[in-house]
Amino acid sequence: MAPVHTTPQTEPMTDPGTDRDMDTDRDAREYDVVVLGAGPVGENVADRTRAAGLTTAVVESELVGGECSYWACMPSKALLRPAIARADARRVPGLRAAVRGPLDAAAVLAHRDEYTAHWQDDGQVGWLDGIGADLHRGHGRLAGPRTVTVTGPDGRRTLTARHAVAVCTGSRALLPDLPGLADVRPWTSRKATSAHAVPGRLIVVGGGVVATEMATAWQALGSRVTVLVRGKSLLGRMEPFAGELVAEALTEAGAEIRTGTSVASVTRENGTVVAVTDAGDRLEADEILFATGRAPRTDDIGLETVGLEPGSWLEADDTLRVPGTDWLYAVGDVNHRALLTHQGKYQARIAGTAIAARAAGQPLLADAWGAHAATADHAAVPQVVFTDPEAAAVGLTLAGAERAGHRVRAVDVDLSAVAGAGLYADGYRGRARMVVDLDTGTLRGVTLVGPGVGELLHSATVAVAGQIPVARLWHAVPSYPTISEVWLRLLEAHRDA
Template sequence: MTAREYDVIVIGAGAVGENVADAAVQGGMSTLIVEAELVGGECSYWACMPSKALLRPASALRAAHDVGGAREAVTGGVDPSAAFARRDRIAHGWDDSAQVRWLDKTGIALLRGLARFDGPRQIVVAGDDGAETPVSARHAVAICTGSAALLPDIPGLADIAPWTSRDATSARTAPRSLAILGAGLVATEMAAAYASFGTEVTVIGRSGVLRGQEPFAVELVTESLRRSGVTVRTGTEVLSARRTPAGATLELSAGDPVTAEEVLVATGRIARTGDLGLETLALPTGDWLDVDDTLRVRGFDWLYAVGDVNHRALSTHQGKYQARAAGAAIAARAAGIPVDDTPWSAYAATADHSAVPQVVFTDPEIATVGLTADAATAAGRSIRILDYDLSWIGGATTRADDYRGHARAIVDEDRGVLIGATFAGPDVAELLHAATIAIVGEVPLERLWHAVPAYPTVSEVWLRWLEEYRGTGT
């Protein structure tokens, strides 16, 4: 059968693949996107959007409880069924027709099915009906298949049919009890969400909560989880799992066993590259793909790996950033335009190395960008740490009666610029982009002195940091 030919083929129609395809089309290239599940991918249906939808009701309720005058009007707790119904609306009922219409409008061709390489630039797509369609790319193929939940090799774990993050975000009802393996971002967010639904939650972490975050942020989140009724057990690991009449029982290396109606595995991610036929390209299957800063797989002049699949920064927003760089590079190379891959060019995903923003939507929110104090020290930077209690700021006082939060800035003393920031507190995600801009722009702190924060807002923390840095204050 003669293969259909396109300038660019994108494997995976999640947010990352959509952005690569859009950039290619904008560059005047005929583009095909291949998707085996839903157009819109993990973020739209099983990750970012539904998870934040499940967390929001409790967040809104806490905000009301934090303010006298609103607190008195609150008469109940989170309604799980209403929360799930709202989540369904935000996930569009797992119907991707709106995003398919966007592909049509944009001029991106869609082929549904599983993609498998059959040689350089050659792909066979197997549809649900078993039919196979060969396609080929004139210029580039971009792998945007993302990552999947890692299932640890624990005796009996697979037999109890544990939840992954997909199950947790798409569940129809809240279980009576939930044991969560892992203590990272997914684990803490889902612990917070399900605890708000009345589920008895136990978090089991081999190491600490939110490993790699600033200690003050870890302490605030751990304390909040425990206040909400979550049992947090760290320094232990699951030895085995089995189903009993009471539920799933987990034997631990330290302490008593844990029994729960459902078990959520949130111990990490693996690359979704195992069934792509990468062996035909002499690439290992099931591994993360190594790329340069233009997202081109090393050793190839036509193959790109964008988003989670390259393991540079596992987040939707960073994947979309990579997609913009990769799409621009693909179009430029196809047109014979030299690609500048030096730091901060339009074709290089430079921010992956030093300015990756992340938000953990727990109570309190944790918003970070750049390096922590420990990471900066380990990197040999000469740093100064600026700490400030957010409750001392006027904007915090008007926002809540008992505001609790903290902010830390990491300054590179040799250059006088910000290289890291961590915020912990209510709605601090909205403070993050200013820090990201300061780090990416390498704005001198002396210039930031002239960026005046509005009063009364929590953004005044910027002024307080600078006052501390200058040795002044009010």
């Protein structure tokens, strides 16, 4: 089976005669670059360094392809797609009556299993081999500058890096400190995307992306879902209307949402999960999912051997190099800049290019938007939440822009007023906002909520990342009748304000 997530397609390269031919000593090997972690981020670092002719080792203790391929992006979207497609179909006159009954949960789960390659990584391993990177299976730990030890099924070996070690180990689910929680065997994001049976009742603790997406998926598959949110709303990092519209749709679908609620205790009694809230309410369910945050997977990778704190997020500059070193890079989730696969892959391309340039003794381009600077993950981070409705955003919210000291104005449009939206879905509900910088005349952020809006986000990302003046956007004419006509309506609202 082909790799289960999109990786750079590079023609197989002939190794320039170092690692594969240098010796047969399995205990010590030298490379130009050693990459810790073979998820999408590590793969992209390896792709760029191999393309530059640098010998590269990749170390992985689990499946090549990482969290995204097997426990996050791909399986979650495979679970969500049928739910969203059914919801969309039910909004189309003439089709609504043809879409009856529940989803075929067994077929959905089987399709999810195919998208994860049944948790086999042969395709990903083949891709790594095709670019000429060496895979070392086992647990990798730093053992001082430029040195990594790998303990695996075939023993222990030491890898040294002439130029760089890239830490691409990602993040893991963070569970709250509740007594006896381990005995409850709670779901985290991994179990929520890989479960092989639909629980009759599911409690979801959290209000962020994982919580809302998994509540959407399992509710559609037949679970009776209760969402417990400590804050005041869902999707608290987005514009307030995003969480409001998603909550409204989840409630209409049958889920119960309780805001301002925390879990005080949780036990499993005769197979049933019993959660007691801080208000003293007792809730029972078959499973409970905690989607309450992420922690870096850096607790046992030898950071202490190079003067860094084990288990910490790693600071990185705009070339993704750890300050105070000339060889250590922190790429993807571990640097806590943007915990998103696409942003991690973007950082990886920057890091790999920077490593290659430094290895060749070439100067790094000073241009903030050049090949060696991960600038966009400061100001133009895009994200789509695949709920029903979808919530998509890039850049700053209105509140975030104001906190940053920008003089801005929010421009809002009801998406139901857009002709293409009405054709897309009968009774279309959605909203769009652009945050305009009044001093520069450019966009600081855009948020779109509604069915199908995820496919509109890249145009917003281009506008924000490219710092395109609003006056120039008037000449980017949207096709009629499409939902993208919302751009014209936003510009008109800005003009008439």
